[in-house]
Amino acid sequence: MDLRRRTFLKLAGATTAGSLIPGCKENVHQLVPYLLPDDQIVPGVADWYASVCGECPAGCGILVRVMEGRAKKIEGNPSHPINRGKLCARGHASLQRLYNPDRIRGPLRRAGKRGEGRFEPISWDEGIASWRERLQTHRGHALMLSGPLSGTTAQVVKAFMDHIGGPLVIHDPLVDHALISAVDARFGRQVVPDFDLAESDYVLSFGAPLLEHWRSPVAMGIAYGQMRQGRPAVRGRLIQVEPRMSLSAANADRWIPIHPGTEGLLAIGIGQLLLTRQDTSTDVGNSDAYPDLFKAFDLNEIVRRTEVGYDDIERLAVEFSSAQAPVAIAGGPASAHTNGTAALTAVNALNMIRDRVGKPGGVRFFESMNPSIFDQKEAPISERGFLELINEADAGRFPLVHLHHCNPLHTIPPSIPVRRLFERAEFIVSFNSFMDESTDLADLILPDHVSLEAWSDHEHLDEGRVPAVGLAQPVVRPLYDTRAVGDVMMEVGRSIDEGVPEILSHETIRDAIRSNWEALLSQRNRTNEPDWFETAWIERLKEGGWWGPARGVQSPGQDRRSPGYEYESALFDGDAAEFPFYFYPYPSLALGYGEGANLPWLQEMPDPLTTVVWATWAEINPKTAMSRGIRQGDLIRVTSPHGFLDIPAVHFPGIRPDLIAVPIGQGHRTYGRYAANRGVNPLALLGALFDRDSGRLATAATRVRIEATGRTGSLTMIEQREMHAMRDLIGIDRINTWIRGSGKE
Amino acid sequence: MTTEDFIKRMTNIPFAWSSVGKAAIILLVCGGVALVVGLLYASGAADSSAQDIQPVSFSHKFHAGQLEISCLFCHRYAHVSSVAGVPSMQLCMGCHQNLGEETPETKKLLGYWENGTPIQWIRLQRLPDFVYFTHEMHLHHGVDCVHCHGRVEEMPHTPRASSFEMGWCLSCHRQQGGSLDCLTCHK
Numbered sequence: 025m026d027l028r029r030r031t032f033l034k035l036a037g038a039t040t041a042g043s044l045i046p047g048c049k050e051n052v053h054q055l056v057p058y059l060l061p062d063d064q065i066v067p068g069v070a071d072w073y074a075s076v077c078g079e080c081p082a083g084c085g086i087l088v089r090v091m092e093g094r095a096k097k098i099e100g101n102p103s104h105p106i107n108r109g110k111l112c113a114r115g116h117a118s119l120q121r122l123y124n125p126d127r128i129r130g131p132l133r134r135a136g137k138r139g140e141g142r143f144e145p146i147s148w149d150e151g152i153a154s155w156r157e158r159l160q161t162h163r164g165h166a167l168m169l170s171g172p173l174s175g176t177t178a179q180v181v182k183a184f185m186d187h188i189g190g191p192l193v194i195h196d197p198l199v200d201h202a203l204i205s206a207v208d209a210r211f212g213r214q215v216v217p218d219f220d221l222a223e224s225d226y227v228l229s230f231g232a233p234l235l236e237h238w239r240s241p242v243a244m245g246i247a248y249g250q251m252r253q254g255r256p257a258v259r260g261r262l263i264q265v266e267p268r269m270s271l272s273a274a275n276a277d278r279w280i281p282i283h284p285g286t287e288g289l290l291a292i293g294i295g296q297l298l299l300t301r302q303d304t305s306t307d308v309g310n311s312d313a314y315p316d317l318f319k320a321f322d323l324n325e326i327v328r329r330t331e332v333g334y335d336d337i338e339r340l341a342v343e344f345s346s347a348q349a350p351v352a353i354a355g356g357p358a359s360a361h362t363n364g365t366a367a368l369t370a371v372n373a374l375n376m377i378r379d380r381v382g383k384p385g386g387v388r389f390f391e392s393m394n395p396s397i398f399d400q401k402e403a404p405i406s407e408r409g410f411l412e413l414i415n416e417a418d419a420g421r422f423p424l425v426h427l428h429h430c431n432p433l434h435t436i437p438p439s440i441p442v443r444r445l446f447e448r449a450e451f452i453v454s455f456n457s458f459m460d461e462s463t464d465l466a467d468l469i470l471p472d473h474v475s476l477e478a479w480s481d482h483e484h485l486d487e488g489r490v491p492a493v494g495l496a497q498p499v500v501r502p503l504y505d506t507r508a509v510g511d512v513m514m515e516v517g518r519s520i521d522e523g524v525p526e527i528l529s530h531e532t533i534r535d536a537i538r539s540n541w542e543a544l545l546s547q548r549n550r551t552n553e554p555d556w557f558e559t560a561w562i563e564r565l566k567e568g569g570w571w572g573p574a575r576g577v578q579s580p581g582q583d584r585r586s587p588g589y590e591y592e593s594a595l596f597d598g599d600a601a602e603f604p605f606y607f608y609p610y611p612s613l614a615l616g617y618g619e620g621a622n623l624p625w626l627q628e629m630p631d632p633l634t635t636v637v638w639a640t641w642a643e644i645n646p647k648t649a650m651s652r653g654i655r656q657g658d659l660i661r662v663t664s665p666h667g668f669l670d671i672p673a674v675h676f677p678g679i680r681p682d683l684i685a686v687p688i689g690q691g692h693r694t695y696g697r698y699a700a701n702r703g704v705n706p707l708a709l710l711g712a713l714f715d716r717d718s719g720r721l722a723t724a725a726t727r728v729r730i731e732a733t734g735r736t737g738s739l740t741m742i743e744q745r746e747m748h749a750m751r752d753l754i755g756i757d758r759i760n761t762w763i764r765g766s767g768k769e
Numbered sequence: 770m771t772t773e774d775f776i777k778r779m780t781n782i783p784f785a786w787s788s789v790g791k792a793a794i795i796l797l798v799c800g801g802v803a804l805v806v807g808l809l810y811a812s813g814a815a816d817s818s819a820q821d822i823q824p825v826s827f828s829h830k831f832h833a834g835q836l837e838i839s840c841l842f843c844h845r846y847a848h849v850s851s852v853a854g855v856p857s858m859q860l861c862m863g864c865h866q867n868l869g870e871e872t873p874e875t876k877k878l879l880g881y882w883e884n885g886t887p888i889q890w891i892r893l894q895r896l897p898d899f900v901y902f903t904h905e906m907h908l909h910h911g912v913d914c915v916h917c918h919g920r921v922e923e924m925p926h927t928p929r930a931s932s933f934e935m936g937w938c939l940s941c942h943r944q945q946g947g948s949l950d951c952l953t954c955h956k
Contacts, residue, residue, distance in 0.1 A: 032792065040799045053892035059885060061857040068850035068903075 067092055074101055074568030076482050076496035078475025079114040079121075080616065081172040081196060082106065082240035083482035085568045086115060088499040095122060095476055095500050100242070101568045105490040107242040113614060115242075117625040121474050122503065124622060126696030127457055128471040130505035138452075139465050141694065148507060151470050156516050158424055158451045164189030167413070167422040167445070169462075171429035172196040175398055175481035175493065176527075176537045177510050181428065182402055183525040184513040190422070193413060194404040197435045197617045198237060200355050201406045201718035202364030209365070209589055209717075210372045211381075213389060214403070215486050219353050222250035223385035225258050226347035228294075228340065230287040230354035230371050231266035235275060236613050238355055243488075248275075261347075263340065265290060265332075266357050268608055268643065268685045269678025271632050280340075281680050284606045284724055285594025286330040287358035288367025290337065291374055292318050292591060293326040297341035298377050317373060320591065329593075349385030350378060357608055360724035361594040365717035369589050382579040391578045393485040397543050398493070408719030410440050411712075417448040425449040428509060429472070433461040434692065435617045437710040437721070439666050455509045458622060460695045472509040477502045479510075479534045481541070481569075493544065494569040495537075508533050544570060589717045597711030598665045598727030607664060607728040608685045609706035615689030621699035622692075631687070634674050635742040640703030643676035643685040644730070652732060659737040662686070664709035664728045671704060672737025684728055824888050825877045834922035840914045847914075851903035858887055893927060894918070901956045910945070 064071070070089045077084045077098070085104025089097040098116055102109030131151035136142035146154075159166065168185050172194060185192040200216075208214050216239065221227055234244045251260035264273035265280045265287060273279040282290055295318040327334050344350045354371040358364065372387075380386030405413075410432075416422065425445060432442045446452060446465045454466035457474050472478070475496065482494040510533030517528040530536040538561065545560045553559070564570055596606070611617055614626040621627065627638045634641060642660060654660055660673045662684060671686060679685055690703025713725040832838050841847055846854035862882050865875060881888050896902050907917075914921075919930025931937055942949055 029788070033795070036795050036799045040802050053895055055855045055890040055892045057855040057887050057890070058857040058859075059887050060859045066846050066850050067854050068846060068852035 062093075065092060070096070073497060073499040074495075074566060075476070075499055076480065076494035076568070077111070077115040077118060078478075078480070078496070079118045079620070080198070080237075081174065082242065083174060083484065083494050084111060084115060084240065084242050085494055086111060087568070088476065090499050093500060095119060103571075104494065104568055105488065105492045105571050106240055106484065106494075108246060110242050110246060112242050112245075113629055114616070114620055114626065117620065117623045118474075118476065120623040120625055121457075122476045122500070124458070124696065126459065126622060126698075127474070127504060128459060128463075128469055128506070131471065132469040134467045138467065141459075141464055143469065148470075148505070151468060152512065152516060154468060155453055155470065156520065158453070159188055159516065159520060162424040162450070165422060166190035166424040166426065167417075167449075168192045168426040168428060169430055169432060169445075170194055170426075172199075172404065173402070175483045176533065176540050177480050178401055179398065179527050179540075180510045180513055180533065180536060183527045184517050187517050187523075187525055187528065188520065190424075191413075192402050193409075194402050195410075195430050195432055195435070196404045197407075197721075198611065199404045200238075200359050201404075201720035202359035202368050202715050203355055205365045205718040206368035206372055206589070209369055210376070211389065215389070218388040218390065218488060219351055220385050220388055221247040221260075221351070221353075222254060224251055224349045224351045225260045225385065226343060226350035227251065227260060227262045228344055228350060228352045228374070229262060229264050229272065229276070230291065230352070230367070231264070231270075231356035231358035232353040233270055233272055233356040233610075234353070235272045236270060236356075237611055237616065258348075261343070263343075267606070267680045267683050268357065268610070269633065269676075270356065270610070271613065274633060274678070279678070280332055280336060283329060283331040284357065284608070284680075284683060285361040285363065285596070287354065287361075288363055288370040288591050289321060289326050290330045290332055290340075291352070291354075291367065291370035292321055293323055293330070293332075293337045294341045294344060295370065295374055295377060296321075296323060297338060298345055298374070301341065301345055317370065317591065344374065344378065349380075349383070351375060351380055351386050356610070357724050359715065359720065360608070360722055362713055362716055362722045362725050363592050363594045364715035364720060364722065366589040366591045370591060382577050388489075389578050390487070390489060390491075391575050393491050393572075393575075397540050398481075398483045398485065406714070406719030407436060407440060407721035408714040410436060410442055410445075414441055414444050417445045420448065422448065423450040425452045427452065427454040427456060427462050427466065429456060431456070431460040431462045431618070431695075433465075434695075434705060435707070437666075437707040437712070439710060439712040440721075455512075457506070458696055461693055464694050470509075470512055471504075471506045473498070473502050473506050476500060477506070478508050479532075479537055481537055489574050490571050491575060492569060492571040495541070495564050497565055510536065541570075548572070592716065594722075594725060595713060596725050596727050597713050600727065603664065603727035603729045604682070605728050605730060606680075606683045606724065607662070607706075607709065607726050608683060608724045609688050609710070610685060610723075612687040612689035615687075618689045618692060618695070618699075618705070621689055621702070622696040624698050627698055627702075630742045633678065634676060636674060637740050637742065638702065639739055640671055640686060640690040640706070641674040641737075641739060642671040642730075643679050644673050645679050645681040645683070646675040646677055648681045649673060649675050652730070654730075654732050657737055657739045659733045659735040660730050661733050662706075662709065662728050662730050664711070664726050666709055666711055666726070669704045669706065669709060670733055670735075670737070671706075672739040674739070674741075684730060823891055825881075826874050828925050829921040829927055830923060830925045840921075847904040848908045850905055851901075853904045855890060858882055893929060894933070896933060899955055901954050910947075912945075916941075 070091050072087045072089055075086050075088055077086045084107035085101030087099045087101050088095050098111065098119055100107045100109040100111035131146050131148055132143035133146045135144040166185070166188055167190055168181065170181060170192060173181055182192055203216060204214060207217055221234070221244070232238050235241065235248060238244055253259070262276040263278045263280065264276035265282050266273055267281055267284045269279050299318060323334070327337065352371050352374040354368045358367050361367065375381055375387050382388060422445065436442045451468070452466045453468045453470065454463040455470055455472045456463045457471050463469060477498050477500060478496065479498060480496040482496065484492045514528050514530060514532065518524055527536055530539065541561065541564065542557050545557065545564070550556055613632060614629045615621045630637050634643065642662060644654065654673050656673065656675045658673050659670050662669050662671055686706035688706055691705030692699040692702070694700050709728060710721070710723060710726045713722040714720060715722055833840065843856040843860060844853035846852060858881065861878060865878055868875065917931055921927055938954070939949065941947065
């Protein structure tokens, strides 16, 4: 070993300095006793509370381990019919929402100019008084922008908005409006049906992100496992058709990189072949209705436009027709085009040709529940619906705007000028628990509890084989001076006028939930004992909710046999010559549309396909990249007709050479220390193109061009394939270089 | 070649004895610092170095010895939990509220109680995080408090009676036929 004097001194110094590091540790520990002991708490022994996860609208049942009044760990609730004891990473990370250092800790009033981000703390009495005053001034002209709502809270918010007068607008970017309207067109029901993957043996998926965020990803994961390994003799097959290899495609038996926006055409091609094959189990009535839809395109034309070979299409058709229980599903990129509903309608038609509706392993609808306890649900609006809202705001209809668990300035592209809703408002009230881009513009912030501190219920009565209502109870005392939004609305609603709706007349949201549950349980669990409800209520709290017996499959009214929506080609924003690439921003597995970006565990979770952490990246086919001299990690400028973003490139073999894909989720300007100023928000590049029939934002319908900037981006990956001159995880390379360098002196 | 020649020859080879000396000194200094820090760190991991200087000078000798109060009266979770539990302020006051005689130390206790703040005791006994230990299991197997914590009823202050190191645990586990599986304590 060639050990020079300088090297020796450096190493000796580093060793000594290193040995001092533990000395920085605070090593006096304290024992702090209770002032008054709690009978229910034994220190060192955990209590487990059943509740409901609040991270996404799927509403999985959870069990929370609580010690000494502090939530420590979250697991899935084994008796909950949706997730059956399993839980996804986002559910586990919701602990960090509770303990997040950037939570809003009490009511705030704007101190500086709007958007300046300066707020001063006020008391709840002041906050509520100031809100009530505005409500009275602007009776009938209030707007409530809310994230997804469920159960009693949904009723309370709706009743409150009806009471004070003004629209309740539900915004949830993950809702697949194209799927809903395609199902409605075909079956006449405004619900997402149950795709019975577990019993299927051939799943033909047109981009459905079933392992990422399609409906309840946990329930889908369980069904997927059943489909693959749950039956002794059958291993179900999964075929994924989409331009970019998603996690679902990576798990599929075959991935078909179709030309963006032509998923519906492929379904039509398969349908043509199915109809010409005589061995389909089609009933005559159905097949009569389809030739119009399926014969409109020549198969050669379909091969040319989808860029899927004739042999491949034929193979899919043969497999789909010969499988015992095939099912065709669609979503993700397939519904993110201007022809999304039309494409999904064509995919649904495949299920009808094979007569897979109402069959095990097919598309199922269930009898709806009789009791209309959790009625008055407001459906989420599509992004196109915002244009109308903005017009109304321009006309001065909404001087008072409320924000509840949503951040439209981050989840809606600027080409839809949502900001005008805020600019035209005289007063903005936010109930969000975190400072985000939208709440930053608020005049008054009345922070809600986070889900682990709050009462709520989550009903799944219209969907799923087992009707279920999850019951969420607070597992810890509220950490800060926050209040449940339901409680605040009830208090203000009662004081504002006579004629208060019944649901608002309760003292707290807990009382409202209890009265709903009394109605729900009295239908089944009622006994003759006078305090039957108390007993049943405690039982339901322990169980984490109520689930009924499995219900029968209902065949939907097939009165809408004519195809609901004519197929048309997808439209794109941007000239093909100037913007040669398709662009697909997709919801990040961990961060969703950005709501998870303030939780470090989710930031730290490597993307399953690229292994990138804590960043935004642009996926580019290695061939495309090489031909343009773009190396792994190089900063590329992605330009659309609506702006440009500089994003580090990741060579990703699972993407078509004509496509650039970027995960959504980062790019927060303000959302706490872990999210702010990290990465970019690819939605900023999107044009205001919508699915023709459902109004869903066509997120895949913008074209871009790319150019190298000559700079290297900041990118951290766990797996460092083909990395050149890039920042790595712990900088071992740099240390090696440094030591080698000093050895040569 | 004579011995003289050999020595001459050897001394002609340019060998910097002084630099070896310097290196040795540097190594010694570094090693010394590392040793001291390491010792402090190792002791810090189990807190044995902390002195029993508590915010209120509580005497086990008086309470457990003279008054013969059972350990489990105050440390009431020891037989149901992994931790023995520090008595709540209310438990202290259960007796102290009715005492006529006041000393400076009991006045301090009253002060805490009236302010509604708990006493922040300095922790003396602590196992590292990688050790899974439960009081409950040991009490159920008939191990007395004294066995590990010493005769606290004779101690005005409470030093660590045992080392609480792995060898010490294992010697008892061997004698008593306790589990010797690694995963029993390191889960």
